[in-house]
Amino acid sequence: MTGQFTISMHILTLLAKAAEGEWVSSDLIAGSININPVLVRKEIGNLRRNGLVVSREGKNGGSRLAKPANQVRVSDIFLATRQGPFLGTSRNKPNPNCPVGKEINRHLEALYQEAEEALVQKLGDSTLADFSRRFD
Template identity: 40%
Template sequence: MALSSRSAAAIHALTMLARWDDSLTSAEIADSLASNPVLVRRILGSLRDAGLVRSTEGRGGGWTLARPPGEITLYDAYTAVEQGPILTRHAHPPSTTCDVGRHMRALLDAEFREAEQAMEERLGRTTIAHLVQQVLAKGRELAREEGLRAGRV
């Protein structure tokens, strides 16, 4: 597979920006990702080029969403930071003298195209706003569980 962790980091960063609804620095986002701020700035730069985030320089500057979180899909984030097909095709043409090699490229192209279309459709249904709702629900659930544990002790 050609998929890297850039799309996961991009979705994480977008969700943070939507969750806090405030300007965040690349260092703050990198802390949450347990990553390097330079790597995060590269990802944010790609998101900015795609029109998903904007940055402000200077004191109090940082990164903010350029669009409402309900209008940013996971597929938007994916396409902003990933290049090329999701599933890797043959690096070299297979042998045309082999019965399998002669037909495999066309067969895999059809299968891989269908799988990629399914992924695009699925990621296109989920928005950053939806992820923020899930994060908040998980937080409430955890607080409730911790409250129950504390009450039992």
């Protein structure tokens, strides 16, 4: 999951730093992150579906923030990039005949959820504007 979040933060920081009204191309972004432009477009697609960016096709096209950077919390970005529970990707199938095995996934999920809530809350303390200000 971290990879996607990392890329999304990078993309959004670039967009936050772009001039008002500028459409930033996936090629330019890919050059900064140093990854393939297709991955950037895929990730932008996800951000777009989550209402964080808008894009324009065609010549001089590109993407920009859908709303001001101070109205985007870092937790919004986290939640947009995580797919399914990010802790607890246990695809273990414990033994249902064991009293512990039978119930552990349920209990772990509860634990993961609590932990993740704490993490999300922390990420909600700062906005994309705060983050991009670190680069000044």
